[in-house]
Amino acid sequence: MSAPSNTILNLPDQSTAQLPRRNFINAEHGLLSWLFTSDHKRIAILYLISITFFFFIGGAFAGLIRLELLTPQPDLVSSDTYNKFFTMHGIIMIFLFLVPSVPATLGNFLIPMMIGARDLAFPKINLLSWYLYVIGGTLTLTALVLGGVDTGWTFTAPLSTHYLNTHVITTAFAIFVAGFSSVFTGLNFIVTIHRMRCPGMTWFRMPLFVWAHYAASILMVLGTPVLAIAMILIVLERLVGIGVFDPTKGGDPLLFQHLFWFYSHPAVYIMILPGMGVISEVVSTFSRKRIFGYTAVAFSSVAIALFGFFVWEHHMFIMGVSNYSALIFSLLTMLVAVPSAIKIFNWCFTLQMGSITFETPMLYAFGFMGLFTIGGLTGVFLGSLGMDIQLTETYFIVAHFHFVMVGGMLMAFLAGVHFWWPKMTGRMYPESLSKLAAVVTFIGFILTFMPQFVLGYLGMPRRYHAYPPEFQVLNVLSTAGATILGIGYLMPMIYLAWSLKYGAIAGNNPWQATGLEWQTQSPPLTENFTEIPIMDHEAYDYDWLEHKTADEVTHVA
Amino acid sequence: MHSAIANPQADQAQQHEHVSLPQHRHHFATPEQQREAGSFGMWLFLLTEIMFFGGLFFAYLLFRNWYYDAFVTASNQLSVPLGAVNTAILITSGFFMALAVWAAEVRKKNLLVLFLVLTTLLGFAFLGIKADEYHEKYEKHHIPGASFDTSQFINPAAYGLSEKPLAPDAAQKTQLFFFLYFAMTGMHALHMVLGLGILFWLMIRAQRGDFSSGYVAPIENFGLYWHFVDIVWIFLFPLLYLINRHPLAH
Numbered sequence: 096m097s098a099p100s101n102t103i104l105n106l107p108d109q110s111t112a113q114l115p116r117r118n119f120i121n122a123e124h125g126l127l128s129w130l131f132t133s134d135h136k137r138i139a140i141l142y143l144i145s146i147t148f149f150f151f152i153g154g155a156f157a158g159l160i161r162l163e164l165l166t167p168q169p170d171l172v173s174s175d176t177y178n179k180f181f182t183m184h185g186i187i188m189i190f191l192f193l194v195p196s197v198p199a200t201l202g203n204f205l206i207p208m209m210i211g212a213r214d215l216a217f218p219k220i221n222l223l224s225w226y227l228y229v230i231g232g233t234l235t236l237t238a239l240v241l242g243g244v245d246t247g248w249t250f251t252a253p254l255s256t257h258y259l260n261t262h263v264i265t266t267a268f269a270i271f272v273a274g275f276s277s278v279f280t281g282l283n284f285i286v287t288i289h290r291m292r293c294p295g296m297t298w299f300r301m302p303l304f305v306w307a308h309y310a311a312s313i314l315m316v317l318g319t320p321v322l323a324i325a326m327i328l329i330v331l332e333r334l335v336g337i338g339v340f341d342p343t344k345g346g347d348p349l350l351f352q353h354l355f356w357f358y359s360h361p362a363v364y365i366m367i368l369p370g371m372g373v374i375s376e377v378v379s380t381f382s383r384k385r386i387f388g389y390t391a392v393a394f395s396s397v398a399i400a401l402f403g404f405f406v407w408e409h410h411m412f413i414m415g416v417s418n419y420s421a422l423i424f425s426l427l428t429m430l431v432a433v434p435s436a437i438k439i440f441n442w443c444f445t446l447q448m449g450s451i452t453f454e455t456p457m458l459y460a461f462g463f464m465g466l467f468t469i470g471g472l473t474g475v476f477l478g479s480l481g482m483d484i485q486l487t488e489t490y491f492i493v494a495h496f497h498f499v500m501v502g503g504m505l506m507a508f509l510a511g512v513h514f515w516w517p518k519m520t521g522r523m524y525p526e527s528l529s530k531l532a533a534v535v536t537f538i539g540f541i542l543t544f545m546p547q548f549v550l551g552y553l554g555m556p557r558r559y560h561a562y563p564p565e566f567q568v569l570n571v572l573s574t575a576g577a578t579i580l581g582i583g584y585l586m587p588m589i590y591l592a593w594s595l596k597y598g599a600i601a602g603n604n605p606w607q608a609t610g611l612e613w614q615t616q617s618p619p620l621t622e623n624f625t626e627i628p629i630m631d632h633e634a635y636d637y638d639w640l641e642h643k644t645a646d647e648v649t650h651v652a
Numbered sequence: 653m654h655s656a657i658a659n660p661q662a663d664q665a666q667q668h669e670h671v672s673l674p675q676h677r678h679h680f681a682t683p684e685q686q687r688e689a690g691s692f693g694m695w696l697f698l699l700t701e702i703m704f705f706g707g708l709f710f711a712y713l714l715f716r717n718w719y720y721d722a723f724v725t726a727s728n729q730l731s732v733p734l735g736a737v738n739t740a741i742l743i744t745s746g747f748f749m750a751l752a753v754w755a756a757e758v759r760k761k762n763l764l765v766l767f768l769v770l771t772t773l774l775g776f777a778f779l780g781i782k783a784d785e786y787h788e789k790y791e792k793h794h795i796p797g798a799s800f801d802t803s804q805f806i807n808p809a810a811y812g813l814s815e816k817p818l819a820p821d822a823a824q825k826t827q828l829f830f831f832l833y834f835a836m837t838g839m840h841a842l843h844m845v846l847g848l849g850i851l852f853w854l855m856i857r858a859q860r861g862d863f864s865s866g867y868v869a870p871i872e873n874f875g876l877y878w879h880f881v882d883i884v885w886i887f888l889f890p891l892l893y894l895i896n897r898h899p900l901a902h
Binding site: 107168183212213214216217218220278283285286287289290291301317318319320321323324327328331335336337338339344345346350352353564622627 | 677679681693701705710797800828838839
């Protein structure tokens with residue numbers, strides 16, 4: 096490609112933009128037309144609504160946890176109830192929010208459009224995936240209403256199989272069902288990316304968003320079934336009372352750990368990779384440059400997926416695994432940091448000499464890059480054997496995980512939702528308000544989770560509802576931060592809903608981005624494109640876009 | 653859904669290529685693309701199934717190494733003739749399924765229905781024998797749980813068996829074998845039951861003539877699934893029934 100030029104500094108005039116007369120939202124009417132749709136865009140909207148619902152339920156539990164931890168004494172709830180709170184928070188946030196967050200909403204909506212296809216390969220399976228998600232979510236809520244579950248989201252055996260009398264079976268079954276929703280999403284993406292690309296769309300012309308989803312899909316397809324069998328064994332063990340995981344009967348609790356983390360470690364890459372895809376798109380668009388080292392970023396996604404399968408034992412360093420295997424898994428854990436670092440460095444080099452603008456998605460993307468880097472580096476602490484023994488099961492690991500998942504993934508999710516909101520709804524969100532929300536989220540996040548690193552380092556264990564009084568100052572800071580963070584999340588919820596009716600009309604390509612999804616109307620037609628596009632340029636080719644736009648202008652004149 | 657909005661281009665393209673395929677979905681550019689996507693999807697699904705069974709196989713291998721004697725003794729309780737007959741039945745069923753795919757490809761409707769029926773019948777025969785084996789375990793109290801009985805492994809002579817007696821705590825480990833036996837063969841049988849359900853649906857559709865015009869993707873993909881279920885059994889049979897049955901010789 097020729098030297099990158101800073102083609103467009105000003106966003107197009109949107110005052111003349113009009114909502115398209117026909118689009119996927121008004122193609123059919125009525126609730127049933129949504130519930131029985133096979134349009135990937137409508138299913139994405141269904142997913143967006145349902146994961147937002149579960150996000151706020153999971154967030155409510157986070158709020159309750161922080162409220163209890165405001166004081167050292169256990170004064171709000173009993174310890175059993177507290178156990179149920181953090182279990183529900185973890186299960187809902189991980190299985191019902193983070194895993195499907197970007198893939199099932201943005202990925203579902205955008206992958207076919209980005210590769211120039213009319214739909215995913217299997218639209219009905221896509222709809223089935225949403226129904227499985229809803230059934231899994233309903234079962235989780237059922238377990239919650241019936242009295243909750245207090246195993247922690249990790250279902251540690253034999254605690255979960257023999258020592259607790261809460262609704263473990265219902266919850267495990269819920270996760271089993273929701274897992275299949277994830278398998279079907281991943282399967283659909285892989286087949287779509289392999290078989291449905293439009294003419295000229297070679298593998299190395301695909302947006303990095305698609306590459307990231309491809310890598311995440313591999314993890315979904317290969318990892319989730321192992322979680323499914325682990326959950327089935329938990330259910331059977333509780334029903335039959337025989338101990339595959341029960342040491343008193345010759346079973347092996349470590350076997351459960353191996354099966355569980357074989358999925359649940361790759362699962363963090365299922366959660367983060369699609370977010371990294373979002374960041375690649377946003378960083379390129381708002382610095383007006385092709386992503387630096389496109390091929391390296393593309394392959395680093397696949398490398399994360401591959402390495403991600405061989406590091407699971409770093410969750411088990413204190414559980415009595417052999418020292419030698421711990422050594423090897425520690426080394427492998429260091430290895431997975433490399434492709435993540437490649438991404439961060441390449442985004443930084445993309446920014447270098449770019450003409451950067453600070454729209455809301457870009458603010459969130461900056462938040463992602465900073466917070467994910469901190470989260471990633473503290474992950475290196477935890478991957479080191481000696482440090483891990485000191486820090487694991489403390490608030491350090493809680494802070495690390497939330498930096499990666501909330502600071503990383505949730506920021507990326509919000510970046511993506513803002514970035515593609517004009518495409519999905521045809522309307523802009525209010526820019527200044529949303530910039531405020533991005534800043535509030537960032538401040539709230541730092542205030543919530545920075546003190547937790549210190550708390551963990553000082554030795555405050557996770558999953559306790561009481562703590563020594565000397566930890567109170569930091570806990571109060573954290574709870575105060577959580578309040579701000581909550582406001583930061585409520586704001587987009589409100590103004591995005593408001594913008595559905597009152598937002599400015601967006602026009603086809605409000606960001607002057609290069610992806611195929613931006614070269615069509617917003618919101619798109621049910622069939623995405625009036626005719627299947629032909630990809631005759633590289634990804635992120637802003638020169639091509641400039642000439643294309645220039646041509647269009649001549650036409651109108 | 654797509655037909656609600658007339659799309660002149662797609663309609664034209666479709667008329668160009670295959671007027672005879674009402675099953676062609678409009679979001680695919682060509683029927684070939686649709687067929688390839690379908691079979692690719694099926695292979696991927698089977699990959700998830702391998703990972704699913706993989707967890708059970710892993711557990712089995714682990715405990716077999718740990719509790720070798722108990723696993724060998726418990727394994728001797730399984731009937732090799734019944735297992736072998738079932739293996740033969742399942743392979744034959746798979747053979748008829750392969751013939752069914754061929755019949756669909758050469759568009760022979762009656763032959764297709766016949767082969768699907770034969771596949772189904774042999775599937776039921778397999779499940780029947782499996783049920784008989786399960787029933788025998790029930791009668792001997794070898795189903796894991798509260799009523800599990802280890803006396804036969806502690807004192808085999810009293811039952812007229814020439815096994816090496818196991819200490820009571822080692823005999824308890826046979827329960828793990830039977831749990832894994834039921835979990836693995838049960839999960840396999842569940843896949844067969846689901847497969848038989850789909851077979852009935854395919855028979856109805858075949859009878860209706862759905863697969864007589866060159867549209868064979870469902871038959872082909874189901875064939876892949878059925879062969880996969882066969883292959884799982886091909887691994888289960890030696891692991892559970894055959895390996896080191898009588899290491900008492902030395």
